[in-house]
Amino acid sequence: xxxxxxxxxxxxxxxxxxxxxxxxxxxxxxxxxxxxxxxxxxxxxxxxxxxxxxxxxxxxxxxxxxxxxxxxxxxxxxxxxxxxxxxxxxxxxxxxxxxxxxxxxxxxxxxxxxxxxxxxxxxxxxxxxxxxxxxxxxxxxxxxxxxxxxxxxxxxxxxxxxxxxx
Amino acid sequence: xxxxxxxxxxxxxxxxxxxxxxxxxxxxxxxxxxxxxxxxxxxxxxxxxxxxxxxxxxxxxxxxxxxxxxxxxxxxxxxxxxxxxxxxxxxxxxxxxxxxxxxxxxxxxxxxxxxxxxxxxxxxxxxxxxxxxxxxxxxxxxxxxxxxxxxxxxxxxxx
Numbered sequence: 418x419x420x421x422x423x424x425x426x427x428x429x430x431x432x433x434x435x436x437x438x439x440x441x442x443x444x445x446x447x448x449x450x451x452x453x454x455x456x457x458x459x460x461x462x463x464x465x466x467x468x469x470x471x472x473x474x475x476x477x478x479x480x481x482x483x484x485x486x487x488x489x490x491x492x493x494x495x496x497x498x499x500x501x502x503x504x505x506x507x508x509x510x511x512x513x514x515x516x517x518x519x520x521x522x523x524x525x526x527x528x529x530x531x532x533x534x535x536x537x538x539x540x541x542x543x544x545x546x547x548x549x550x551x552x553x554x555x556x557x558x559x560x561x562x563x564x565x566x567x568x569x570x571x572x573x574x575x576x577x578x579x580x581x582x583x
Numbered sequence: 584x585x586x587x588x589x590x591x592x593x594x595x596x597x598x599x600x601x602x603x604x605x606x607x608x609x610x611x612x613x614x615x616x617x618x619x620x621x622x623x624x625x626x627x628x629x630x631x632x633x634x635x636x637x638x639x640x641x642x643x644x645x646x647x648x649x650x651x652x653x654x655x656x657x658x659x660x661x662x663x664x665x666x667x668x669x670x671x672x673x674x675x676x677x678x679x680x681x682x683x684x685x686x687x688x689x690x691x692x693x694x695x696x697x698x699x700x701x702x703x704x705x706x707x708x709x710x711x712x713x714x715x716x717x718x719x720x721x722x723x724x725x726x727x728x729x730x731x732x733x734x735x736x737x738x739x740x741x742x
Contacts, residue, residue, distance in 0.1 A: 440740060440741065440742045441612050441613035441614070441615050441740070441741045442615065442738060442739065443615040443616060443617040443738070443739045443740075444617070444736055444737065444739075445617050445618060445619050445622070445737050446622070446734050446735070446736050446737075447619055447622045447623065447624055447734065447735050447736075447737065448622065448623045448624065448732060448733070448734050448735075449624045449626070449666065449678065449718070449731075449732060449733045449734070449735060450623060450624065450625045450626070450730070450731070450732050451626040451637075451666055451673070451720055451730070451731040451732075452626065452627060452628045452730055452731075453628060453668070453673070453727075453728055453729055453731060454628040454728055456630060456631075456724075456728075458630065458632065491631075491632070492724065493631075493724055493728045494727070494728055495727065495729070496669075496670065496671055549727065550724060550725050550727055550728065551724060551725055552724050552725075582728075
């Protein structure tokens with residue numbers, strides 16, 4: 418009787434194996450690789466700033482007729498790195514042979530990370546700094562220091578904006 | 584009455600052999616084949632403003648299902664984690680895919696916790712069949728710069 422029991426158990430086990438096979442499975446592995454390299458993008462709402470003629474007594478500081486500039490800074494930078502926006506000038510304001518020092522141009526700002534300053538032809542001045550990647554939007558409003566001593570004329574100046582995202 | 588053990592074993596073997604012969608298809612394990620090409624999926628660096636969705640080259644999936652009777656089969660994919668570049672990560676849910684033909688293939692979003700269905704059907708695919716998958720990465724200025732990688736596992740299963 419004991420021999421019969423062992424054989425029956427063996428039979429049931431074998432039958433289970435043959436009628437209910439284990440799930441079949443096949444796998445393959447792929448690698449995703451995303452090159453999210455450093456990027457920097459700067460957008461100004463206008464590339465021209467115009468100051469109207471004004472009485473120096475009534476308007477010692479002239480605001481631009483074109484209103485504030487909207488500055489949009491976009492950067493994809495390495496972790497913890499400093500993103501910096503600077504302004505530089507390579508000359509003074511000129512009208513023919515007449516010159517007005519570029520330091521008569523100052524600016525104020527609004528927006529996180531943006532800071533006010535004075536234009537210089539000696540060194541680039543910082544308009545804003547931020548840490549790491551992201552999008553930052555602010556406004557910049559220039560002011561021109563008016564004076565009776567300036568020779569009449571239309572003065573122009575080119576300013577260079579540089580955005581660096583390491 | 585005492586039954587000789589040797590006779591019972593012989594009978595059991597004979598009966599098991601009959602069962603196997605009587606149900607040959609259900610008794611045999613399914614034969615599955617799966618391959619993909621290429622095995623590296625690359626997303627190029629792109630301006631998020633002009634390329635908000637970065638697409639990969641097409642990944643060719645070749646699969647074959649045999650001895651599956653009328654049972655279901657499923658192809659799934661599971662990511663082994665988020666996209667990683669040093670200490671920086673990009674959530675793997677920013678990677679989705681578009682697959683053809685549909686059916687049996689379907690589009691979806693990668694997950695690192697739950698295997699996502701890529702394709703599925705019933706019965707056999709007697710001949711090697713193919714599908715095409717294009718992966719898509721949601722681009723952003725907020726990502727930390729770096730070269731991100733992660734592995735994903737495709738699994739073809741028949742119960």
